Amino acid sequence: MDNINIDTDNFEPQKAVKRAAPVEDNVMEIEEHNGIAGKFKGRPPKSKRQKTKSFSESKDDIRKISVPAHRYSPLKENWLKIFTPIVEHLQLQIRFNLKTRNVEIKTCEATKDIGNLQKAADFVKAFLYGFEVEDALALLRLDDLFVETFEIKDVKTLKGDHQSRAIGRLAGKGGRTKFTIENVTKTRIVLADSKIHILGSYQNIALARRAICNLILGSPPSKVYGQLRSIASKVSERM
Template sequence: MVVTTSQPESSAAGSAARKNRRKITRKNAQPASSAQNADEDQEMDVEPSASNITDQQAGFDNDGDDDELIIDVDPLQTTSAPAFPPLAANADKTRLKSETRRIAIPPHRMTPLKKDWINIFGPLTEILGLQVRMNVQRRCVEARSSKETKDIGALQKGADFVKAYALGFDVNDAIALLRLDDLYLDSFEIKDVKTLHGDHLSRAIGRIAGQDGKTKFTIENASRTRIVLADTKIHIMGSFQNIKVARDAIVSLILGSPPGKVYAGLRTVSSRMRQRAL
């Protein structure tokens, strides 16, 4: 005889009921806590913040003031970099503003200017694209930029060219100012170096010029410059370093150095210049 023992169904049903009770209590506890939080949030929302109070005071307290304008600024709005359209192909060729220069011509240079006017007028119009005319009443050369002028420094170059001719330089030498960028003009007087009067001044001028202009030509060839000796004024045209060499030689002659000593110094300087060129 077989005896089977079975557990009562009431115990299994009781354990399942206990589990269901725990789940139900947990589920019921959660909505209660959420309801509590919702009530607290509502209570917190009821209280107005300081910023809202200030906004209300600023915006609504002055309803009668029409002069005050309130602008709402979006704090989330971000500024982006400006977008510029691309430049045109001819943007770099901007039209220059029309400018005018007047270069005075000394009375003793008026006759040479009339003879060489074609040689002066041509380079200014063809190379630089300037508009040039001779004002006879004012005794000056007037130049101005035009739509054909492409270089921004063309007017200054043209003024230096005419000024060099007015000082006494040859036209072919003055044209170098238009073609080269590192040429300059330097002018000074003998009295700037040493105060001389009478025969002492004449002898200083004679030492600079030399017999038949030999000394002046030697200084020009050694220093690669051009020199104009106009009474007590001396004008030098060349590069910065070459002008310094020529000026030092002329100053030595004005102070009384013999020409032979100056020649020796020029030979040394010219040899050094050749070595640097190589």
């Protein structure tokens, strides 16, 4: 056998190289995506089943108004009066969900102004607070109308008979005090137990709220009438 000259200065042992295993068809391959290595599945991932959204699901273009138990019958009796302006004039969809007991209002392709959705919701809420349909319709026909709600205890903490007497002062004999405040301030007022709802413009609501607060604090109705007349005369002069 011939002698082989080996340079001992430049001798480096060769690293053992592993023989690559034969790639089988059913073995997952390694792929890299955006710097992240992972196993490539031989079959494409299952696409998630898209759930079709129902009418009652929460969306940006839907409003849900909860209906109190004592307003079911009035809502049923006046449903046509509520349904007609919302569908015909505002071009919205409306229904009463029997399971959740909510009035649901939704936009559709025919809806021209997305602001109509909030108008319709305010209209339905006003009716559920206790206002007549004809009074609540003012929210749809006139601008700058609001509904303000507060309780007697927000003005003064009253309990038992004291609270009952305060409610009596607000209503008056045969509702005369409430009607007087409504006519002078050009608002509509609903007395629902200890809660008070006022429908009107911002300035008129402030006048009515001041008169109601004075009655709750114990002022006699005659004094409140005088204050209302003087304020109403000043407002009419400004107009």
